[in-house]
Amino acid sequence: MTLIFKIVPKSLWQEAIGLGVFKGAPVDLQDGFIHFSAEDQVRETAAKHFAGQQELLLAAFDADSFGDKLKWETSRGGALFPHLYAPLDPTTALWVKDLPLSPDGSHDFPELAR
Template sequence: MIYHVTTAAEWNAAKANGYYETPSLKDEGFIHCSQENQVAGVLERYFAGKTDLVKLVIDTDKLTSRFVFEWSPSTEDTFPHVYGTINVDAVVDVVAIN
């Protein structure tokens, strides 16, 4: 399992489209994801003060796009990156973040 934090509105739009994508897919070529132990740091760095957030729980066995673990020099850690859209049926749980 890998994880991705987004807004409830963005997830609702993805469900309507049948797939999830982010601006980083166009800008960087992949969607940033996390391992479970990395989610708290991602929330601190990129989502401080934001509300209406959800954590997508993604089953990598169900992904139709390729994912790769890659080194992030800014955090000195390895993160999963999805090289393509995330098919909604690969998301096996959606957890509200308070």
């Protein structure tokens, strides 16, 4: 199993739970796909795109469960990032954990293993 991760504001995730579907954050909707990060990318994603933001969640998914709707595409620095070209059912997350800020302003990541 290949884990991929989505950083998402709590309010947006709670809304998705209520609706039974997550169509993406504003940047996802703008780009036409849901942005994910692999384990070796997610900390840099948090630092680059979510610096200083509070009330975030980190959701883990099995990349294989998305089938051909998930594409690994070149992005930051030429690395391949997972992009989902479909909405997702938020209940398919393997786990969802808080992503709090540390005293130094960086995000305090939980254990990423299942």
